[in-house]
Amino acid sequence: MSERASNPEMTISLNPNARESPLKIESTEAKAAGEEGTENAATAEQKNASETNKIADTPKPTHCAQDDGKREIEAAALREWDFSNRKVILQNIFKYDDTRTLKKTSLKWIKQMKVLFNVDVEFDRIKKAPKESWTVLTLASESMVQPFIDFINNTDVTNKKGAKIYAKRADAEGQVREGARCKREVGSDNVEDQSSSKRQRVEDKTKEARRPVSDDEIRDKVVPLWRLPYDKQVDTKMKEMIKKCAMKIVAETKSRFRDLSRNENRNNVQVYKWLTKQRCIELSDMITAPSKIRNKNEFTFGYRYLFGTNGGCSDEISEADFTKVPSVGFMVTGWAGGVSRPHCCENIPREACMVVDIVDDFLQTSPLPPYDSKFHKGFWRTLTIRTSRRTKECMVIIVHSPASGGVGDADGYAEHFEKEKERLVALLKGAELQTEVAELQPLKVTSIFYQEFEGLSNPKPDHPVQHVYGKQFLHERLGKCIFQISPGAFFQVNTEGAEILYQLVVDQIREVSQNPKDTTLLDVCCGTGTIGLTCVTEGVVAEVVGVDISEPAINDARKNAELNGCGQYDKDTGGLIHFVAGRAEQIMTSVISDAKQSGKKLVAVVDPARDGLHADVVRALRANERIKRIVYVSCNPTGTLVRDAALFCAPPTKRYNGSAFRVVAASPVDMFPGTAHTEVVMTFDRLSDKDAYGQ
Numbered sequence: 001m002s003e004r005a006s007n008p009e010m011t012i013s014l015n016p017n018a019r020e021s022p023l024k025i026e027s028t029e030a031k032a033a034g035e036e037g038t039e040n041a042a043t044a045e046q047k048n049a050s051e052t053n054k055i056a057d058t059p060k061p062t063h064c065a066q067d068d069g070k071r072e073i074e075a076a077a078l079r080e081w082d083f084s085n086r087k088v089i090l091q092n093i094f095k096y097d098d099t100r101t102l103k104k105t106s107l108k109w110i111k112q113m114k115v116l117f118n119v120d121v122e123f124d125r126i127k128k129a130p131k132e133s134w135t136v137l138t139l140a141s142e143s144m145v146q147p148f149i150d151f152i153n154n155t156d157v158t159n160k161k162g163a164k165i166y167a168k169r170a171d172a173e174g175q176v177r178e179g180a181r182c183k184r185e186v187g188s189d190n191v192e193d194q195s196s197s198k199r200q201r202v203e204d205k206t207k208e209a210r211r212p213v214s215d216d217e218i219r220d221k222v223v224p225l226w227r228l229p230y231d232k233q234v235d236t237k238m239k240e241m242i243k244k245c246a247m248k249i250v251a252e253t254k255s256r257f258r259d260l261s262r263n264e265n266r267n268n269v270q271v272y273k274w275l276t277k278q279r280c281i282e283l284s285d286m287i288t289a290p291s292k293i294r295n296k297n298e299f300t301f302g303y304r305y306l307f308g309t310n311g312g313c314s315d316e317i318s319e320a321d322f323t324k325v326p327s328v329g330f331m332v333t334g335w336a337g338g339v340s341r342p343h344c345c346e347n348i349p350r351e352a353c354m355v356v357d358i359v360d361d362f363l364q365t366s367p368l369p370p371y372d373s374k375f376h377k378g379f380w381r382t383l384t385i386r387t388s389r390r391t392k393e394c395m396v397i398i399v400h401s402p403a404s405g406g407v408g409d410a411d412g413y414a415e416h417f418e419k420e421k422e423r424l425v426a427l428l429k430g431a432e433l434q435t436e437v438a439e440l441q442p443l444k445v446t447s448i449f450y451q452e453f454e455g456l457s458n459p460k461p462d463h464p465v466q467h468v469y470g471k472q473f474l475h476e477r478l479g480k481c482i483f484q485i486s487p488g489a490f491f492q493v494n495t496e497g498a499e500i501l502y503q504l505v506v507d508q509i510r511e512v513s514q515n516p517k518d519t520t521l522l523d524v525c526c527g528t529g530t531i532g533l534t535c536v537t538e539g540v541v542a543e544v545v546g547v548d549i550s551e552p553a554i555n556d557a558r559k560n561a562e563l564n565g566c567g568q569y570d571k572d573t574g575g576l577i578h579f580v581a582g583r584a585e586q587i588m589t590s591v592i593s594d595a596k597q598s599g600k601k602l603v604a605v606v607d608p609a610r611d612g613l614h615a616d617v618v619r620a621l622r623a624n625e626r627i628k629r630i631v632y633v634s635c636n637p638t639g640t641l642v643r644d645a646a647l648f649c650a651p652p653t654k655r656y657n658g659s660a661f662r663v664v665a666a667s668p669v670d671m672f673p674g675t676a677h678t679e680v681v682m683t684f685d686r687l688s689d690k691d692a693y694g695q
């Protein structure tokens, strides 16, 4: 916290530049408007300066004027302390960026402003709530706010995912609450101005997005590394892993040692021996997946834009050149755009494209329109296709708006829905889905589900589904096991890649479970029980306790234990395989203490979603010294794995007690070829005091 923030009594600005040498404000508009604009800006600047100087120039007050003068100074001081007029809200910030990253980014923008427009801006602080896509940035003085907002809104400032970042003022009282969006402090004219300019922006974006899209654009979005040969893709990812995961874990962990000795005045917080000379976690070579093919693909209903008879011939393409047809595919140009066919993407299997073709044909004659997220109107929303080339099964899940009541003009939908539903089922169930591999038998659509959803985004995995055709589950074979998968349950999207990933986990557990009968595996975020059951069938552990938030996934896991001959848990007699539904952060402590009662050795494998582990799960695992090894499977190695690894490896504190861990192995696996994503299996071993500081 800055000195100013920590001492509200202080009235002298710590940023003398901000008050004494008023800014040269040369906003982009002022530049564009030439001399006149510059002059206006200069006048405004002078006005600003004279306002500021008023305080300093206040004549020595007479007795009566003394109170007024005092009040004015107090008011000025208050204004100085009223941070709200210096606060800017930035929207569309990347959800997983933390405050430190944002500080760096803001400094970069400020540098750009200086270079491009010769505008001096300084910022005081920036604060971001985790997983919010907006943040509040406080500038050093009020006069910097408008130029900064202009810069952000009028130049190409985007977040990591390429979405435009927008800026606006925070509200008058500075009531910037975490988790609440702020209202702007503007006059009614301004509100109109701003909302019409916002409308304009949305219109422009929509116009830009609703157009025919080339195959290369589709690939650029879905498999952004497709232009590189595969070995170069792997190189690129490996460099990213070293810089943003392996090096960051060491830096982050070391910074925790520094913070502890500084903040808690603990002068004995010496960096552990294994870290002292280390700059980077040692990573093994990237393990490549034998196949690029995804077994789960999600598409959106919408309109596909095609060139009309004249369209696409000249450089200047206008909207009149397009025609549009209802379709299903990827939203390559964002939520406001049309949808594009997935056939050109190398990771989408041909059998899934065949289902897309069937649904596409069906839509051409369907009286029910695709859903339009801009107006929250329309019927067909998303199509999910799960396939297994090994069992020749295919599961189709169609999400739609309610047929009556609910979304948009739903009243007309009810009369068509039942008929349309049956028509689509009839088209799908007879289909033979041929893969690119001629020798492979074609797949069949073995189950169809409909899912009604009224909300604005997407249904949660446990949102109810309506089973309309075939089997209730999809079956997939992995290694020696077979797994039943419910429509809402998680399953790794690259089947061949998952086998490699699980084999790595098995090997890491085998290293510490000399006697499998005496080892219990805690499978945290176990999904359908895949990792735990693979470990049992591979003979590295005999007992598994799995925890997952999803009830359907846990039901699948229990069934999968039976299917794979691992026995089922009996609540009276107990048993060797036990799956529990619940939030890991709420039940982990009791799960661990129950597991401890058997007196067996405990090993944990954690495989959380992109959000990483909840702090309470890290605490529970750290606090239980019986857990000597944790194998962490991460799909977000440059984000949440870094955070969680630092929490496991940092010295004990009141909040995170129990001896620290150290990283003993880390293997990146390319589960998503063509994309920038990588999965990492990282192994942590508990450090004894002797290991921590010993020779």
Ligand SMILES: C[S@@+](CC[C@H](N)C(=O)[O-])C[C@H]1O[C@@H](n2cnc3c(N)ncnc32)[C@H](O)[C@@H]1O
Residues within 6 Å of the ligand: 490, 491, 492, 524, 525, 526, 527, 528, 529, 530, 531, 547, 548, 549, 550, 553, 582, 583, 584, 585, 607, 608, 609, 614, 635
């Ligand atoms: C990446 S998946 C891993 C699943 C499984 N290990 C596998 O390989 O198939 C993450 C799992 O975490 C579960 N999950 C998400 N939040 C959770 C929470 N708070 N507590 C327990 N499980 C959670 C999800 O339901 C999902 O099954």
